[in-house]
Amino acid sequence: MKPVVEVQNVGMKYQSLNGEITALENINFSVRDGEFVSIVGPSGCGKSTLLSIISGLIFSTSGTVLLSGEKVTGTSPKIGYMLQKDHLFDWRTIYQNVMLGLEIRKSVTKAAKDRAAALLKTYGLYEFKDKYPNQLSGGMRQRVALIRTLVTDPQILLLDEAFSALDYQTRLVVNDDIYSIIKKENKTALLVTHDISESISMSDRVVLLSKRPGTVKEIYEINLNNDKRTPLSTRETPEFRYYFQEIWKGLDVHV
Amino acid sequence: MSMSNLQEKRNIHMDQSLDISQEHKDYLHKVRMEKISVRLIQLLIFGIALLLWELCANAKIVDPFITSQPSRVFATMVNLYQDGMLFHHIGITCLEAFVGFVLGTLVGTLIAIMLWWSEFLCKVLEPYLVVLNSLPKIALGPIFIVWIGAGPAAIIVMTLAISLIVTVLEVLNGFLTTDQEKIKLVQTFGGTKFQVLTKVLLPASYPTIINALKINVGLSWVGVIVGEFLVSKAGLGYLIVYGGQVFKLDLVMTSVIILGVAATVMYQGVVYLEKVLVKNKF
Numbered sequence: 001m002k003p004v005v006e007v008q009n010v011g012m013k014y015q016s017l018n019g020e021i022t023a024l025e026n027i028n029f030s031v032r033d034g035e036f037v038s039i040v041g042p043s044g045c046g047k048s049t050l051l052s053i054i055s056g057l058i059f060s061t062s063g064t065v066l067l068s069g070e071k072v073t074g075t076s077p078k079i080g081y082m083l084q085k086d087h088l089f090d091w092r093t094i095y096q097n098v099m100l101g102l103e104i105r106k107s108v109t110k111a112a113k114d115r116a117a118a119l120l121k122t123y124g125l126y127e128f129k130d131k132y133p134n135q136l137s138g139g140m141r142q143r144v145a146l147i148r149t150l151v152t153d154p155q156i157l158l159l160d161e162a163f164s165a166l167d168y169q170t171r172l173v174v175n176d177d178i179y180s181i182i183k184k185e186n187k188t189a190l191l192v193t194h195d196i197s198e199s200i201s202m203s204d205r206v207v208l209l210s211k212r213p214g215t216v217k218e219i220y221e222i223n224l225n226n227d228k229r230t231p232l233s234t235r236e237t238p239e240f241r242y243y244f245q246e247i248w249k250g251l252d253v254h255v
Numbered sequence: 256m257s258m259s260n261l262q263e264k265r266n267i268h269m270d271q272s273l274d275i276s277q278e279h280k281d282y283l284h285k286v287r288m289e290k291i292s293v294r295l296i297q298l299l300i301f302g303i304a305l306l307l308w309e310l311c312a313n314a315k316i317v318d319p320f321i322t323s324q325p326s327r328v329f330a331t332m333v334n335l336y337q338d339g340m341l342f343h344h345i346g347i348t349c350l351e352a353f354v355g356f357v358l359g360t361l362v363g364t365l366i367a368i369m370l371w372w373s374e375f376l377c378k379v380l381e382p383y384l385v386v387l388n389s390l391p392k393i394a395l396g397p398i399f400i401v402w403i404g405a406g407p408a409a410i411i412v413m414t415l416a417i418s419l420i421v422t423v424l425e426v427l428n429g430f431l432t433t434d435q436e437k438i439k440l441v442q443t444f445g446g447t448k449f450q451v452l453t454k455v456l457l458p459a460s461y462p463t464i465i466n467a468l469k470i471n472v473g474l475s476w477v478g479v480i481v482g483e484f485l486v487s488k489a490g491l492g493y494l495i496v497y498g499g500q501v502f503k504l505d506l507v508m509t510s511v512i513i514l515g516v517a518a519t520v521m522y523q524g525v526v527y528l529e530k531v532l533v534k535n536k537f
Contacts, residue, residue, distance in 0.1 A: 055443060057439070075443060075444070079443075080443075081443035083439065083440060087436055087440045089454075089455070089459075091459075091461070092458075100440075100441075100454065104441060104450050104454065105444060152444065
């Protein structure tokens with residue numbers, strides 16, 4: 001299969017008055033169509049920076065990123081970005097929040113409105129469409145945030161610590177929820193997380209970055225004997241512990 | 256705290272009112288009694304103060320020529336009304352305050368947008384803003400009068416000068432404290448700088464702008480009265496200065512009281528506006 005995301009020799013340096021910081025160095029990996037890939041690494045290794053580079057929000061100081069073979073020169077409608085918090089706008093209703101991306105891209109058409117309504121219906125939020133975000137639970141808000149992204153019909157989803165603002169129990173449920181939605185909508189996903197369990201439970205592959213300057217240390221293929229895998233059921237498989245140990249060793253954490 | 260949550264709590268409260276416990280009844284009773292006694296004492300203080308003022312003046316304990324007294328204030332008001340001048344003076348002052356207030360808010364917000372738009376411009380202008388913010392704007396009064404001429408225009412410019420810089424700084428601060436991640440969200444959808452402004456910054460700064468409005472209401476009255484002190488042929492500030500010069504303290508007291516009422520009405524107007532605009536959303 002042809003890769004939808006190719007990261008080639010990407011490096012990133014930050015300039016400041018106190019000197020130069022090399023955040024990322026010589027990063028190489030790719031993501032195939034329909035694949036779910038996680039990026040884990042110690043804090044401050046530049047995981048989120050890497051995601052911002054892939055999305056075209058910032059530009060790397062060396063190397064290139066290709067989306068379906070085309071060089072990234074700015075934000076692209078092929079990409080949907082999910083941030084750490086849901087960032088629903090308090091002053092907009094759920095429906096207006098879902099339409100935000102379409103409004104910005106000036107593509108509010110009849111078809112787009114229907115798609116938004118259909119997504120809200122499918123994922124049980126249609127009856128809340130005229131409510132304001134503060135009337136919804138954390139899990140529901142996260143689901144609205146995903147629909148806000150999905151309604152612009154991106155090919156690739158970038159999830160930047162997208163679950164870390166949730167409490168642990170909610171997080172497990174939302175992991176399952178979002179995972180099934182992503183699979184159902186047939187999206188390619190790239191998740192940045194500092195949570196090893198989360199990365200194994202959701203991904204086909206896990207990319208491990210080293211500490212700063214971040215570079216690819218190891219790529220783990222997650223192979224499970226589990227046909228109907230969900231993030232929760234993956235956590236119960238015997239292989240889960242094995243991968244956890246491997247990645248944990250790779251992370252090489254010292255306090 | 257969001258308004259809607261409060262609303263919901265109130266609704267829950269209503270639903271339960273059919274079968275409430277004795278303790279809850281007692282609690283509600285206590286809250287109501289407290290509210291009533293606060294109101295009563297407020298009225299009492301007002302009444303006693305008026306009465307004391309009137310009696311002391313009648314008994315010559317204080318000299319009503321200097322302190323005036325409620326009955327004289329009332330008579331002055333009736334006199335002004337009969338001359339047809341009461342609403343003329345009130346109208347002029349309110350109009351000047353309102354125009355200055357609206358202009359201050361609009362122009363201040365526009366300047367804040369410009370400063371946010373260009374970080375370079377903001378850095379360049381910073382020392383000027385600091386000086387202008389520190390300068391007592393009243394000192395500029397004579398300059399405005401010479402430049403613009405003695406009249407309502409100079410008074411409005413005075414009002415504008417007093418409220419403008421505060422508005423700029425308040426609104427700009429609102430923009431700069433807006434969650435960067437919300438801005439990033441708009442950018443991930445390919446949003447332009449203008450869209451960041453209209454989709455995030457302005458709506459998110461609504462509460463800040465309303466807050467600036469509240470400060471501005473007070474400041475624009477200061478500007479108008481100072482302006483009228485310096486130049487004018489009509490308005491409440493004119494009546495106060497004129498009354499002071501000819502030793503008609505009745506006129507001064509009457510004007511101050513009317514001024515207090517007018518300023519309160521305008522402030523409450525902004526509070527009402529806040530309720531309408533921000534309701535249910537924050």
